Amino acid sequence: xxxxxxxxxxxxVPSLFSSAILMLILIHxxxxxxxxxxxxxxxxxxxxxxxxxxxxxxxxxxxxxTILTSLISIVVVTPISLSIMFLxxxxxxxxxxxxxxxxxxVMGALPTVIYGLWGGFTLSRFxxxxxxxxxxxxxxxxxxxxxxxxxxxxxxxxxVVLGISMIPYASSLLIEGYxxxxxxxxxxxxxxxxxxxxxxxxxxxxxxxxxxxSIMLSMSRALGETTIVALTIGNAYVASPCLLSPGITVSAWxxxxxxxxxxxxxxxxxxxxxxxxxxxxxxxxxxxxxxLISKWRGVIYG
Amino acid sequence: xxxxxxxxxxxxxxGGRTVLSGVNLCIKHNSISVIMGPSGxxxxxxxxxxxxxxxxxxEAEVSGRVVIMGKDIYEWDPYELRRYVVLVQQEPTxxxxxxxxxxxxxxxxxxxxxxxxxxxxxxVRWALEKVxxxxxxxxxxxxxxxxxxxxxRQRLCIARALVLRPEVLLLDEPTANIDPANTLKIEESLKExxxxxxxxxxxxxxxxxxxxxxxxxxxxxGKIIEEGPVGEVFxxxxxxxxxxxxxxxL
Ligand SMILES: Nc1ncnc2c1ncn2[C@@H]1O[C@H](COP(=O)(O)OP(=O)(O)OP(=O)(O)O)[C@@H](O)[C@H]1O
Ligand SMILES: [Mg+2]
Numbered sequence: 001x002x003x004x005x006x007x008x009x010x011x012x013v014p015s016l017f018s019s020a021i022l023m024l025i026l027i028h029x030x031x032x033x034x035x036x037x038x039x040x041x042x043x044x045x046x047x048x049x050x051x052x053x054x055x056x057x058x059x060x061x062x063x064x065x066t067i068l069t070s071l072i073s074i075v076v077v078t079p080i081s082l083s084i085m086f087l088x089x090x091x092x093x094x095x096x097x098x099x100x101x102x103x104x105x106v107m108g109a110l111p112t113v114i115y116g117l118w119g120g121f122t123l124s125r126f127x128x129x130x131x132x133x134x135x136x137x138x139x140x141x142x143x144x145x146x147x148x149x150x151x152x153x154x155x156x157x158x159x160v161v162l163g164i165s166m167i168p169y170a171s172s173l174l175i176e177g178y179x180x181x182x183x184x185x186x187x188x189x190x191x192x193x194x195x196x197x198x199x200x201x202x203x204x205x206x207x208x209x210x211x212x213x214s215i216m217l218s219m220s221r222a223l224g225e226t227t228i229v230a231l232t233i234g235n236a237y238v239a240s241p242c243l244l245s246p247g248i249t250v251s252a253w254x255x256x257x258x259x260x261x262x263x264x265x266x267x268x269x270x271x272x273x274x275x276x277x278x279x280x281x282x283x284x285x286x287x288x289x290x291x292l293i294s295k296w297r298g299v300i301y302g
Numbered sequence: 303x304x305x306x307x308x309x310x311x312x313x314x315x316x317g318g319r320t321v322l323s324g325v326n327l328c329i330k331h332n333s334i335s336v337i338m339g340p341s342g343x344x345x346x347x348x349x350x351x352x353x354x355x356x357x358x359x360x361e362a363e364v365s366g367r368v369v370i371m372g373k374d375i376y377e378w379d380p381y382e383l384r385r386y387v388v389l390v391q392q393e394p395t396x397x398x399x400x401x402x403x404x405x406x407x408x409x410x411x412x413x414x415x416x417x418x419x420x421x422x423x424x425x426v427r428w429a430l431e432k433v434x435x436x437x438x439x440x441x442x443x444x445x446x447x448x449x450x451x452x453x454x455r456q457r458l459c460i461a462r463a464l465v466l467r468p469e470v471l472l473l474d475e476p477t478a479n480i481d482p483a484n485t486l487k488i489e490e491s492l493k494e495x496x497x498x499x500x501x502x503x504x505x506x507x508x509x510x511x512x513x514x515x516x517x518x519x520x521x522x523x524g525k526i527i528e529e530g531p532v533g534e535v536f537x538x539x540x541x542x543x544x545x546x547x548x549x550x551x552l
Contacts, residue, residue, distance in 0.1 A: 093360065188395045188459075191355050192409045193385030193466065202408075206399045299398050299448075 029279060033272035044273060048239045050253075052260065057270035059277075061239040065155060065247035066278060069229060070222040072159020072243070073166060074215055080163075081170035081214070086200055088171075089178040090186075101175065108168025116231030119161030124152030124232060132156070132244055147242035153234035156243040161232050162222050170218045177210040177293075178203070181300055209296040216289035220282040226251035250274040305369070306331050306470055306500045307352055307387070312366035314347055314524075316359065321347045322524045325366070329470075329517075334492060334501045336511040336532065338547050339521030345504045346392060348521065349472045352502070353387040354380045371469060385413055388468040392475050392504075394455035396447035396462075403443035405458060406430065410465040429461035432495060434487045453484025460488070470500045478506065489514050508548045512536060520544045 036044055040057065047058025088101045132149035139145045185206060189199040204211070226249075234246025235256065254271050261267040305328035314322040322344045329335045337345050350356040351364055354375055368375045370387060378386075396405050406426045409415075416422040430436040435457045439450070447455055456476055463471060473492075477485040492501055492514050505511055511518055511532060518535050520528040520543065528541045539545045 182395075184391060184393060184395045185397060187355065187358060188391060188397075190358060191353065191384060191389040191391065192463065193381050193383075193388070194409075194412060195381050198412050202397065206397065208399065 026279075029272055029276050033269050033276045036266070036269035036273040039266070040270070044270065048237075050237050050257075052264035052267050055264070055266050057266060059250070059270065059274050061237045062248050062250040062253045062274055063277070064239045064241075065158075065229075065233065066223055066249040066251070068155050068243065068247070069159040069162055069233065069249055070219050072156060073163035073222045074219055076160050076163025077166045077170045077218055078211070078215060080167055081174050082204070082211070084167070084171040085174040085178050086203075088175050090200075104168050104171055108172070110165075112165060112225065112227040113231070115161055115165040116228040119157060119164075119228060120153055120231035123161060124154075124157045126152070127157060127160070128152030136244060143241050144243050147240065147245045149244040151234065151246070153232055153246055154244050155233060155240075155247040158229045158233035158247070158249070159243070161228050162225055165225070165228055166218050166221060169221065170214050173214045173217065174207070174210070177207055177214070177296075180297065181206060185300075206300065207296075209292050209299075213289040213292040213296070216285040216292070220285035220289065223278050223282045223285075224251055226255055230255060250278045304331070304372075305329055306371060307502070308367075308369040309352075310367040310369075312348075312351065312368060313364070314344070314351055314356065315363040316347070317361045320524060322351070325521075325524070325526055327519060327526065327529070329500060329502060331500055332496055332498075333516040334496050334503055334514050335517045335519065336515035337502065337504045337519050337521055338506070338508070338511060340543070340547070343521040344524045345521055346474050349389055349474055349502065349504060352470075352472060353384045353389050354378075355384065355389055385466050386468055387470040387472065388463040388466055389472040390456075390459050390463050390474065390476060392478065394452060394459045396450075396455050396458050398446065398448065400447075401444045402439050402447055402450070402458065405447055406462045406465055409462055413466055415465060415467060425465050426461075429464040430458075432464055433457040433461045433491045435461060451481075451484070453480040453487075456480055457484065457488060457491075460491070464495070468499055470502065471495065473501065473503045475504050475506060477510065485510070508536075508550060520547065 036057065044057065044059055045063065046060055047056065048060045049056040049058045050061070084104060088097045088104075092100060128149055128151060132152065135145045136147070136149055181203065186199060186203065189202050194202065229249045230252040233248060233252060235248055235252065236246035237248050237253070238245065240247065254275060257267065257271055261271050307327070307329040309325050309327045312322055312325040313320065325348065337348065339345050347356065352368060352370070352375070356362045356364065357380065370378065370383065375383060396402075397408070400408060403426060406429055407422050410422055410425050416425045427436060430439065435454060438454060442449060447458060450458060460473070460476065476488055480488075489510060492503065495501065503514065515532040518529065518532045519526050520535075520541065522541075522543045528535060528539065528544045535544065536548060539548060
């Protein structure tokens with residue numbers, strides 16, 4: 001065997017190892033959760049009851065909370081990261097842009113528990129005293145704001161903090177995408193007399209597939225985020241369409257129930273079933289997001 | 303003597319390097335002025351100063367005066383200026399996310415040249431006919447521009463500039479890397495368009511200059527070393543660089 005070939009095999013082993021781990025995890029999660037799907041069928045997804053003594057395991061509250069917090073986080077993170085993209089990519093002078101970009105990147109290095117503490121302690125109180133009461137007083141005819149906000153720890157807070165925590169990730173994706181757009185398109189827009197905002201509109205529409213991809217990738221992260229949610233959502237096992245009510249997500253629920261799940265029969269498969277759903281959705285979204293990005297690159301360089 | 307575009311002692315530095323040094327020119331109404339010069343002589347830069355596109359480069363320093371239609375370029379609103387003095391870039395750059403039709407329609411819509419849908423459609427058709435592209439694309443206006451050949455894309459970009467009804471059309475090597483058939487079509491269009499507007503054409507091809515040009519400016523190391531009516535300059539080039547350019551040595 002030649003030396004070069006040996007290097008190839010040496011590198012192959014760790015890469016195969018990581019693919020094998022992914023496969024093992026998938027198999028493990030599937031096999032453990034299988035009984036829950038088989039025994040409970042649809043009621044696993046539609047029941048709101050989680051009562052180990054009576055062996056009722058319904059995932060609906062956790063699933064609703066997961067979807068709602070993820071959607072809220074997308075609504076928060078998308079416009080903010082788009083603004084950061086234009087700020088860093090175009091508006092700020094080069095030196096300032098670099099400083100600001102670094103700052104956003106540093107924000108990404110903050111541990112999630114810090115976001116969680118800040119969100120659950122400071123932001124939630126602030127929002128409760130200002131925004132939430134107002135939302136309920138004036139917009140309570142909308143089901144999303146129909147319940148009285150008892151504390152600041154609720155689904156909305158969890159979604160907002162999740163969204164804030166993803167700003168560095170989403171803006172990095174977008175800034176990278178913005179920089180990948182050949183500058184001749186932007187120059188062309190200006191050379192046709194487009195105003196700055198018209199040019200931004202054009203850039204946004206050129207970037208639409210990337211924007212969708214970044215939403216998918218952010219969503220894929222939000223679905224599985226645990227610490228932030230556990231500290232901000234109020235941890236109540238209720239399925240409510242009202243964002244001002246405390247709630248729960250699949251990941252946060254798993255963490256809070258994992259210890260006792262070994263005691264009650266049927267609890268572990270049910271928790272695993274929740275994990276499986278979140279994992280599949282999350283993998284699917286990130287797969288689609290990545291596909292979309294590579295297709296988009298083909299279009300703009302074509 | 304009235305010039306549509308007039309430059310006086312124009313000096314441009316890019317990143318500390320002098321790219322144009324003391325350019326003077328006077329471009330006349332409804333003419334085609336050709337700018338020739340070896341690669342790197344500053345041709346594109348000259349066009350980019352005229353419609354203030356150079357300001358996108360924060361390192362650019364411009365001194366001297368450029369006057370467009372009697373008004374100093376710095377008295378113009380830059381965005382408005384760029385719609386009167388439209389630049390078509392060296393590389394064809396149709397917007398990849400828009401259909402063939404929308405590529406041409408977008409500037410018209412944004413600029414408010416055409417308001418109703420019929421007006422926009424009429425204008426788009428007019429522009430595509432001007433560049434002799436209408437017959438080739440009329441059945442696939444909703445397709446992306448990637449279905450077009452390089453020459454067709456370049457003509458699409460010229461059409462996109464035309465819907466703005468510019469006073470001055472700046473063309474940066476519109477026929478570089480384009481087959482002879484497309485080149486001839488573009489040249490035909492230019493001769494026709496000159497009735498409505500003033501054209502400044504950067505080209506590497508002496509034959510093209512002879513076929514369509516009225517005046518020629520030869521740029522060398524950021525200076526205009528020779529200028530005059532095309533016929534005169536071609537018959538009696540005074541500068542050795544001009545001779546070489548005309549023989550396509552440079
Ligand atoms: N952004 C920039 N920063 C620094 N120098 C630049 C920049 N853009 C162009 N230049 C330099 O300015 C000079 C003139 O460039 P310009 O593009 O105007 O030449 P050109 O005559 O159009 O050449 P070509 O025929 O190759 O298109 C070149 O030497 C180029 O290296
Ligand atoms: Mg050039």
